[in-house]
Amino acid sequence: MTAHTFWLLLALLFVGGAIGFYAARRPRPSVLGAERLRGNYLAGVNFLVNDQPDRALEAFLQAAELDEATVETHFALGSLYRRRGEVDRAIRIHQNIVARERLDPAQRDQARFALAQDYLRAGLFDRAVKILEPLAASGAHRISALRMLIGIHEQERDWPRAIEVFRELERAGRALQPDAIAHYFCELAIAAREAGDSEEALRQLKAAHAERRRCARGALLRAEIAIEQGDLALAERLLGTVVGQEAALMIEVMPRLAQLARAGGAGGEACVARLVAARPDAGAEIAFAAIIGDTVEFAPLEQLVRDYLARDEAVAGLVRASGRDPATLDAQAVRDIAAVLRRLAATTPRYRCTNCGFSSIGHFWQCPACKNWDSQRPLLRFDLVAGLDKARAQPATDGP
Numbered sequence: 001m002t003a004h005t006f007w008l009l010l011a012l013l014f015v016g017g018a019i020g021f022y023a024a025r026r027p028r029p030s031v032l033g034a035e036r037l038r039g040n041y042l043a044g045v046n047f048l049v050n051d052q053p054d055r056a057l058e059a060f061l062q063a064a065e066l067d068e069a070t071v072e073t074h075f076a077l078g079s080l081y082r083r084r085g086e087v088d089r090a091i092r093i094h095q096n097i098v099a100r101e102r103l104d105p106a107q108r109d110q111a112r113f114a115l116a117q118d119y120l121r122a123g124l125f126d127r128a129v130k131i132l133e134p135l136a137a138s139g140a141h142r143i144s145a146l147r148m149l150i151g152i153h154e155q156e157r158d159w160p161r162a163i164e165v166f167r168e169l170e171r172a173g174r175a176l177q178p179d180a181i182a183h184y185f186c187e188l189a190i191a192a193r194e195a196g197d198s199e200e201a202l203r204q205l206k207a208a209h210a211e212r213r214r215c216a217r218g219a220l221l222r223a224e225i226a227i228e229q230g231d232l233a234l235a236e237r238l239l240g241t242v243v244g245q246e247a248a249l250m251i252e253v254m255p256r257l258a259q260l261a262r263a264g265g266a267g268g269e270a271c272v273a274r275l276v277a278a279r280p281d282a283g284a285e286i287a288f289a290a291i292i293g294d295t296v297e298f299a300p301l302e303q304l305v306r307d308y309l310a311r312d313e314a315v316a317g318l319v320r321a322s323g324r325d326p327a328t329l330d331a332q333a334v335r336d337i338a339a340v341l342r343r344l345a346a347t348t349p350r351y352r353c354t355n356c357g358f359s360s361i362g363h364f365w366q367c368p369a370c371k372n373w374d375s376q377r378p379l380l381r382f383d384l385v386a387g388l389d390k391a392r393a394q395p396a397t398d399g400p
């Protein structure tokens with residue numbers, strides 16, 4: 001169905017419904033009123049059919065002024081405009097409903113809520129918040145308004161307000177993502193660290209831990225601070241809990257593990273070995289993270305990468321094509337191949353959201369597309385074909 005026929009069908013339904021509704025609600029309308037109403041609607045439909053949406057909108061708005069019974073139809077028209085991306089028109093329709101003098105309070109709230117959705121869609125966050133806050137206090141739209149508010153605060157990175165709204169949703173038993181609160185505290189901890197305030201960062205991480213004892217992100221941040229402060233035993237324990245919890249997070253663990261091992265001097269490699277040994281089932285995740293994180297220098301990781309290169313069919317094929325046996329690569333060859341894979345990986349998506357399928361080159365704690373927390377997982381295979389194609393299209397600038 002083309003957009004044109006879609007609008008035509010919609011308009012016919014709209015007029016039919018409006019006039020039918022009008023007739024049902026008012027068994028004996030004044031002949032003149034009914035005629036004017038019908039005239040305005042028909043004019044609106046004509047404008048729509050002739051691709052004159054602004055004039056159509058005017059005609060419908062005039063019809064709305066004449067007829068209070070068709071408010072539901074106007075809600076439908078408003079939300080259709082919004083869904084089509086014609087937000088200005090949706091805003092006009094909903095403002096028009098809100099401004100009606102005689103309106104049922106529930107319908108006025110509904111119109112306000114719709115208007116807030118229009119503003120959100122238009123990126124006018126301040127205006128949306130202004131409408132949503134009273135709606136979030138009580139009434140039929142309370143939970144939806146709170147959820148929209150939390151989305152806005154997350155987008156604006158206003159974590160204290162996100163925490164407040166989360167608490168309200170939690171009290172109502174309606175928080176959609178129970179772990180989000182721990183991320184808000186982690187975000188505050190990161191901001192404190194960036195401002196050079198370690199004490200405040202530790203306080204926020206404590207709050208994150210109090211909310212969710214298995215907060216991997218909080219443990220990783222706490223481990224970073226522990227390494228900085230020379231408390232290597234604590235850092236190892238924290239990284240160990242994350243490794244034990246979630247193999248997919250090796251990508252986040254690896255740079256901290258390398259930092260810890262380097263800080264540990266002679267004992268560094270043994271520390272890596274202990275952590276790796278805790279997850280014999282996660283060889284692929286660990287090898288992948290070691291390639292991406294450039295930590296193949298540590299012997300326990302080099303061994304896992306070697307196994308990975310031999311096991312991954314595409315990579316092993318590439319190694320064989322270069323005249324080597326993937327099972328007997330020397331240390332230098334393992335590092336060279338890892339470096340090539342790392343460069344390829346820098347140009348192709350490596351993570352995918354388990355909720356919406358969004359893929360990206362970098363790791364996000366919150367999916368940029370669906371806004372879910374903790375839903376990204378690494379793709380454990382390197383996309384050699386796409387990577388080589390891109391590398392060919394954009395030759396490295398540092399080479400001859």
Ligand SMILES: [Zn+2]
Pocket residue numbers: 353354355356357358367368369370371372375
């Ligand atoms: Zn997603």
